[in-house]
Amino acid sequence: MADCASLRVPLCTEQFGSRAPRACRAAADGSLQWDGARRWGWLSGNPASEPGQDAGGGGGPWAALPALSGLRAVLLPQGFPDSVSTDYLPYQLWDSVQAFASSLSGSLATQAVLQGLGVGDAKASVSAATSTWLLKDSTGMLGRIIFAWWKGSKLDCNAKQWRLFADVLNDIAMFLEIMAPMYPIFFTMTVSISNLAKCIVGVAGGATRAALTMHQARRNNMAxxxxxxxxxxxxxxLAGLLVSLLMLPLVSDCPSLSLGCFILLTALHIYANYRAVRALVLETLNESRLQLLLKHFLQRGEVLAPASANQMEPLWTGFWPSLSLSLGVPLHHLVSSVFELEQLVEGHQEPYLLCWNQSQNQVQVALSQVAGPEAVLRAATHGLVLGALQEDGPLPKELAELREQARAGPKKESWILVRETHQVLDTLFPKFLKGLQAAGWKTEKHHLEVDEWRATWPLSPEKKVS
Incomplete structure (x- = not known):
């Protein structure tokens, strides 16, 4: 039989996810005795329902009642919160608020469209309503195809900005639908434009949702x-539908009240969307986040953590960058003579060639066949450093000297500045890259916008010998 000492020494332990582990000891009769076995949560065989423990191992609202535990299993991914990113819960809460507001606004807009089509009007023509509906749908289908071709490859790079853009555009579309019945002569044109906007929303919203799901899934659990x-x-x-059934009879006979409700709901919708997008903490680098991090690094010598940088990332102005940076452009856009090619290649052996137009603040980068994520990241950093030479503000000594040389006296040739910044980056970029990795940024992949052109060129003469 087991003695008293053996009762105190655990034979084994087990834990569910990140919950506090429980120990197993040998009982006096030789059976296994689990800590907390009398709790109904463990006896039920469902650790997720153990009272007094939440996902982090402590007390929490999900574990307070069996109903909440069941709701958690239905609505949250398996293994939550360990199976998702840390920003999952705040993002989803604000996303639910915006979806509720959008559902109510959509009910008001649908009611307005049906009134405009003649529902409830004995004089309305079925064929006219059908024609309007078909024209509206066909316009939207064409818009969906054109927008996906035009901006489809850019949606991954600026997922937060496009997500916010899609929701604001959706509000504009619903506003057009509400206003459409007030101007019957323009009704068909108005609802067609509205549906065009909604189809663009569908493409942008669906694509960015997929990108954000990829970010949130941390155990290959995207599905x-x-x-x-x-x-x-x-x-x-469903909750929005129930509230809409109560709200619509109250506002259907008063257009001004309906419009007032729509404005309030739209304000809530935009605010909740802003908070949802701002709650996201993306650890991959796009151009705006890289520019923000590089500027801070050049000024203070340190790299911001993902949480801090995401809070500072612009959500409205990211569509119009001050520097035009093009990665993966065709080589014939950069050079038109042997001399120009030699000037770009001379003095370095990086797998990219860079051309800088100072007057237009435009940087074009041709990538080699062997250029990987790190080379693309260096090329983008190089372009942003050149852009920083055009701006005021503190810079490291080497770059500050280059800026002074570029501004004083006869203007230096762009290719000379490009070559000199190559030499500065040989020292600067490894420190920056190490700082990015130490701060928690994922440098093995990126969300920089890169075209598909790749090229080969002769090595720099001074590098051939080595």
């Missing part, structure tokens, strides 16, 4: 995260 996101949205839309 689960996406499915639970769909469940959350369905629950919110």
């Amino acid at each position: 689960d995260v996406s499915a639970k996101d769909s469940s959350q949205e369905t629950v919110v839309n």
